[in-house]
Structures are given as structure tokens and as C-alpha cells.
Amino acid sequence: MDENNKKENTIGIVNYGAGNIFSLTAALERQDIAYGMVNTETDLEKYDRIIIPGVGHAGAAMQKLDQTGMVNAIKALTKPVLGICVGMQLLTAHSEEGDANLLDIIPLQTKLFDKDLGIKIPHMGWNTVDFKNNLLFKDVQEGTQFYFVHSYFIEYNPIFDIASVNYGNRFSAAIQKDNFYGVQFHPEKSGAAGALLLKNFSNLSL
């Protein structure tokens, strides 16, 4: 796709080999949202919005992202970016998982759940998300649950938090800084509400 063929409202998915993206692309297809793969820095230019997916180990994911050579270009993006699960954690400064330095786009820490809080790890299943008035959650009903599966969480910080969730302690279910958004849950697996969130992201204007 060259610049002249650029479509409106297309999403580029950063394809860096961290987990399966079949479910994500399927969810975008169900919403009729056009998407393509971002394999190189120049691919970032082809799309209006960027999703950074991610499953598995945050430290390992960061290494893989590093290997694509796209880190600086991603950090410099001014179009809407959405990190999902580990993709969200990558936006933070550091993760306790593998003691890894991450993109540091949003100055937050990704931490391991404390099992002394009497919780099971991973945090797996549907949990209620307490979201703020943010375009990403437009038309999502209050008290809606989203599907989570993770062992590390992003510390709650009122400056960047746009949605929080309780599991052992309160932490961020969604964060935002400027054009960078992140969600800890999996919208592609979160039923109708998840689909709506993806749709909202695809319509987001800054």
C-alpha cells in the first residue's frame, strides 16, 4: 500500500512475534475495521492507528520489539496507539517480569501480583472495569466486565489511569498519555463490550 492508496481508519498491527494475533484480526474483521501488518518502520506510516498486541513474557516481548528496529519510531508516533495486555505493559518504563526496561512512553511500573494478598495468579477471567469518561470507553455501560489474563499489572496512577480494576489491589485496567492508550484486558475476547472498545479506538480522533 503506498501513500496514495492509504485508506481512512485503518489499523496497523505491530507484528513482532509476541503471541498469536489471529483472535485480534478476527475481532477487527467482525467489526469491519480494515487492518494490516506493521513489519518495518516505513509500515508505520501506512496506517492511521497502531495496535501493539502481546502475550507472554514482557521482557522477552521487549527484546523481540527491539529486534524489529522500530522502537524509536514507535516512541515518536503522534497517531493513536493502543497496546493490548503485554502490549500495554510495553508502554511503561519497567517490568518486574525479567527486570526489563520497556518503552518508557508512560512513566509507570509493571509489577508482579503479590500472592500474599490471597489471590490466585494469573488473574484470569472477567472482572469489572471502573472507567473514566474517555472516548475509548464511549457507550460502554457502567459496571461492564472485560476478560483479563495476566500475572503482572500496571500500578495505579491517577494521572495516566483511565480505567481501574480490583484484584488483590487496585491497578490500572487502561491507561492513556497523549495519543498512547493501553488496555490490560483483551478486547478481542471481551464479548460485545470489547468489540465496542475496538470500534471506539478505530474512530478515535485526537
Add this chain to the structure above:
Amino acid sequence: MLSKRIIPCLDVKDGRTVKGVNFVDLRDAGDPVELAAQYAAQGADELVFLDITATHERRKTMIEMVKAVARQLNIPFTIGGGISEITDAEALLNAGADKISVNSAAVKNPQLIEDLAKAFGVQFVVLAVDTKHIDGKNIVHLNGGRLITELETESWIKRAEDLGAGEILLTSMDHDGTKQGFDCKLLEKINQMINIPIIASGGAGKTEHFTEVFQKAGVDAALAASVFHYGEILIPELKQELRKHNIPVRL
């Protein structure tokens, strides 16, 4: 608050769901995609597909089915049955499966659990255990309860957790098919012992059994097959009932 999960289990043979299904508006009860969508619409929190295909073609048909399901389904699902190698698991992951469950292969080769967890993360690895009460002990069985092992259920599950299992699916063979309720005593014991989620299976016959297993055993999820397939328990009504008992559910 984290909800307790309700999980219908579907048996799949040659890419088709088996066992009769009573949903009135279902055109093709053997179509896993349609059935899965129906369950998702009813409010199932997750689905488990158990492959009982015995032919050499199983892997190919299963991958096609998983892709078809992942294209349509917007809730998580687990694939189990005959997974014995990393490559099997990887193919299922790439086809859109959220989790895989291993059973016999893990008993024969416990290292498989560790290898899977390292390759794909603990959240991807469910250990399924079929257990039977024998001479005062809980003993792991294979092949749907037909083959006894030397493993005690408690120690096997503890070991699997240490190896990297992210979730346990525990089926009581003594209760399975009886419709007399889950094995709350054993489930509670195991639940106290481990720090990963546990899915109760075997014995669901009526709504009260679900209330009981969440209240008494404190499990994270409950799985059933026939009561859902034959429409004996409807998921929306089940969840309303659970909520009445202050059990957190997603409505």
C-alpha cells in the same frame, strides 16, 4: 470483582460437535461454530472443546475448526484432547485458541508442562486431571477414567503447578455423569492447596450444584456438558440464581 466462570464443554469428533443439543433455534447442532456462538450469546464465560477424534486426520481437522471458531467467537476458549507436543500447541495457538489443556501426555511426560509454559506462558497451559477415589486415596486416571496411574491427585496437581500449569481442570470420575453434584470436598482441598485457578468438573445436575461448588469449594469456574447441551440448565437463569446467592457472575 472477579466473576466466577461458567464453562460449557463441547465434545468434538472429526470437526463436528457430538452429543445431542436441545437449542430450539439451532440449525445445525453439529456445527461447533454455531454452537459456540449460541453459548456465547447465552452468557457462557468461556468454552472448552474436547477433541475425541481418533483418526490420523485429527490435527488438520482440529486446526480448521479452531480457526473457524476463533473467527466468530468473542469469548476465550480452550482446546483439549491428544495434545502431546509443543508443535501441536503452537498450531492451536496460531489458529486462535486461548488455552490448551493437557492430560495423559503430561502424566507420561511432565516436562511437557514446563516446556509449554516457557514457550507460550503459564496462562496458556491448563492441566486436566481425571481423578477417582480408591482405597481412601485420590488417584489420577487416564483415558477417561479407564486407566489407573500410580499418581496421587493432590501431589500431581501440586507438581504441575510448580512446573508451570496456569490452571487446573479437575474432573471427578466418581461424580461425572451422576448429576448428583460436584465433588466439593476434594475440590475444596485442592483449591486450598494451589495458587492457580481451578475449574470444577463432573457431577453437575442442577443449578444448586453450581451454587454449592462455588460456596463450599471456592473454585474459580465450573464446567459442565450435558446439562447445558440438553437445555436442562439455562446459563442466564443459572447466573441469576448464582447472583442471588451473592456469587459474583457476569450478566
